[in-house]
Amino acid sequence: MAAGDVGELLVPYMPTIRVPKAGDRVYKTECSFSYDSPDSEGGLYVCMNTFLGFGREHVERHYRKTGQCVYMHLKRHMKEKITGASGGALPKRRNTKLFLDLESNGDLNNDDYEFEDEAKLVIFPDHFEIPLPNIEELPALVTIACDAVLSSKSPYRKQDPDSWEEELQVSKHANTLVQMDNGVRIPPSGWKCSKCDLRENLWLNLTDGSVLCGKWFFYGSGGNGHALEHYKEMGYPLAVKLGTITPDGADVYSFDEEEAVLDPHIAKHLAHFGIDMLQMHVTENGSRDNDIKPRVSEWEVIQESGMKLKPMYGPGYTGMKNLGNSCYVNTVLQAIFSIPEFQRAYVGNLPRIFDYSPLDPTQDFNTQMAKLGHGLLSGQYSKPPTKSDLIEQVMKEEHKPQHNGISPRMFKAFVSKGHPEFSSSRQQDAQEFLLHLIHLIERNPIGSENPTDVFRFLVEERTQCCQSRKVRYTERVDYLMQLPVAMEAAVNKDELIAYELKRREAETARRPLPELVRAKIPFSACLQAFSEPDNVEDFWSSALQAKSAGVKTSRFASFPEYLVVQIKKFTFGLDWIPKKLDVSIDMPDLLDISHLRATGLQPGEEELPDISPPIIIPDDPKGTACYHEDLYSPTILHHNSPDIDESSVMQLAEMGFPLEACRKAVYYTGNMGAEVAFNWIIAHMEEPDFAEPLAIPGYGGAAFPGAGGAAVVGLDNQPPEEMVAIITSMGFQRNIAFHALRATNNNLEHALDWIFSHPEPEEENETASETMDLENHVNANILAESDPEGPRIKDGSGRYELLGFISHMGTSTMSGHYVCHLKKEGRWVIYNDLKVCASERPPRELGYIYFYRRIPS
Secondary structure: OOHHHHHHHHHHHHHHOOOOOOOOOOOOOOOOOOOOOOOOOOOEEEEOOOOOEEEHHHHHHHHHHHOOOEEEEEEEEEEEOOEOOOOOEOOOOOOOOOOOOOOOOOOOOOOOEEEEEEEEEEEOOOOEEEEOOOOOOOOHHHHHHHHHHHHOOOOOOOOOOOOOOOOOEEOOOOOOOOOOOOOOOOOOOOOOOOOOOOOOOEEEEOOOOOEEEOOOOOOOOOOOOHHHHHHHHHOOOEEEEOOOOEOOEOOEEEOOOOEEEEOOOHHHHHHOOOOOOOOOOEOOOOOEOOOOOOOOOHHHHHHOOOOOOOEOOOOOOOOEOOOOOOHHHHHHHHHHOOOHHHHHHHHOOHHHHHHOOOOOHHHOHHHHHHHHHHHHHOOOOOOOOOHHHHHHHHHOOOOOOOOOOEOOHHHHHHHOOOOOOOOOOOOOOHHHHHHHHHHHHHHOOOOOOOHHHHOOEEEEEEEEEOOOOOEEEEEEEEOOEEEOOOHHHOOOHHHHHHHHHHHHHHHHHOOOOOOOOOEEEOHHHHHHHHHOOEEEOOOEEOOOOEEOOEEEEEEEOOOOOEEEEEEOOEEEOOOOOEEEOOEEEOOOOEEEOHHHEOOOOOOOOOEOOOOOOEEEEOOOOOOEEEEOOOOOOOEEOOOOOOOOOHHHHHHHHOOOOOHHHHHHHHHHOOOOOHHHHHHHHHHHOOOOOOOOOOOOOOOOOOOOOOOOOOEOOOOOOOOOHHHHHHHHHOOOOHHHHHHHHHHOOOEHHHHHHHHHHOOOOOOOOHHHHHOOOHHHHHHHHHHHHOOOOOOOOOOOOOEEEEEEEEEEEOOOOOOOEEEEEEEEOOEEEEEEOOEEEEOOOOOHHHEEEEEEEEOOO
8 A cells, every 4th residue: 555545544543543641651561451462362452542452352342432443553473593504593683673661471582482573553443454663654643653652661660659660670781791700609698798797788799799788778777888889899780689589589789770670580690609599588687587407498388399399270270470579469369269259250240340341441440350350260371381382391491481370560550559568569468468459349349249248257346344344245347367376375385495595506606597496386276365355455444434454355246258367477576677476387177166156245244334435635734524435445635735655756766767757657546556656657658748747736636546446526526637547548538538437436447347348439529529518427427327237247157168378488578478379179279479380288387368168057
């Protein structure tokens, strides 16, 4: 076709073709509805108006829905390299045929295969194709738009404060790094900076093997900057942080590029200095996580290292790519999509969800959940190698690049948007992400049924005044059972004492650590610890109308269909560094908790009077009392100065945080202790007014309650702004926060329970909802309180069987790695990111989160 003919063909569509502007995200790596990519057989179609990507199966839907006709079709081809005269592959040269900025599971520098990218414009509905580049024939605007799409960067790369996620890039030095053959070998422990005496924050230069300290950080850790000085002196660009090396990677920094980077050849670069990544599970102080014999370290036991595990393929056996400390996301998603209710809700409703998705499906929660469920369960991205592939693997050293597994990058970017922890590339707590996901599902229901109903149960809390013996019964909603670790019940105490003595001696003498002895805790002891009464601090007895000793006991008012059990392994050390209890608990395959069924008020028990404790406003020397409901202790409200626990403030300040920030953290978390305030600091430390002095609101926004999450009543009956701020910081809209606080008499804890048990569609106009008048709020409060149904529960038997468990390796939730074991089709399967294999020895005793399924009566 002549140049003029092509130009004329495009004229009717010119108004719909846009040039990407700053801030536009171009999705040229992944379909919005599936995990098809340019690597897929059908390639990827990018809309030249919305810049959304669609696989061959879904592009027609977008065309019919929007009327957009012009798409750019992207395809990456793979073919065997042409052999030379001697029969070997031609010498490597830079591949100039690759121009797409794509993720790839394969090695683009493979000796046996080469890759070529192809781009063309496709006009629907006739599928007329125009090859690119085609500068002579295309109108200038179209050429500019095509060039901008092809040169666009990943939409997940951090480009502005509102972007979603920071994506680590492969270092430009990774493929060409020169390593000196100077005989340097790095020992497995006892590291020290070669220019000073520091033994923490140490970096191994990957060129000459120098071990040097990093830079100093404002919060009190770091080093003297010798690693950076060494780069400025010698020019050696890449370094890896000692203490972060695991079988799945390590933290690599490029001094030249001034950012953290990926090194796809990190295993080879470390091996040059005698470091085997499969054996290096090390901690910050330079000693191994468990410097012990094989099959004792939790890394080896949980990942079943050293065993020949058979790969599994097909529906339900699809792996997930680790995006960099995203294994906590992968394990939670694998677990919940093994539950039939989640499969039916999202995969069963997939056509309806896709048909009714918004114009931008990347911003719709249910679309992304359905996409992910289909990716995991369809088997489309988990295909076994063909017979010819297996023959090639035997004949050649390098395997044919595979494209099995899915990358949850689009999903993670959406569900973590605005969340200070999950939106980062740092490791997180899988339990916290599970609850975050449950709350998102609650807020985005599909029809009348909600898959998270299978997790929800009611907890009955019985509080007793020790002096009057009178009781109060209350109920709350929960989604998991938190089981304490009964360390005092360890059955091998003598061995533990002996091991601890040997360990200290070895550390003092800088000898190899002795073989690990792990505390063995009976499950029955943990269950007993859960059922025992807890002391209630600052308990206010309505019978005595004064403070008294009180105890609280928790029981199940209902049993969920699927019981999630979290082992409370994580705690804070004296240095406020999160730590993990390395214990072995004999978790049962069959669990019966029927004896924990709540009984309600018993004959002979007398209820505590329904009298509220006072809230004291100390404008005068004696203070003024106000009253509210459902409290354990009186709360003091101040007109002019907040009631701040200065001891908690000082604990935080000693950690290096600004004093005013510490005061705000303690104030806004209601004097609930330094640990809670620490979490507030982590969530707000990037805010511009983080270190600004605390501004106390007027009396209508009262200070927070003390222990127990008590309710607060302002003079104008408005929810305190501080409570609204905390709820909105969790991702809920302001109108939902107002509604929940009013429905629960401004009780923060109960308001959160109310939100999770009353999922409602998000309001389209948040500004309008903020200006709702008082009458509307009061009416909503009355309707909520008169709701006869209450939270949806699926009560039944308290007998369960083990379905699966998530395990954590490492010393804290801030580091380490997660894997998941699930029982499918009568056998155990291990899900370790992209690796899905039949399990030989599922380590039930070392799990962190367990999923139990109710046994039908």
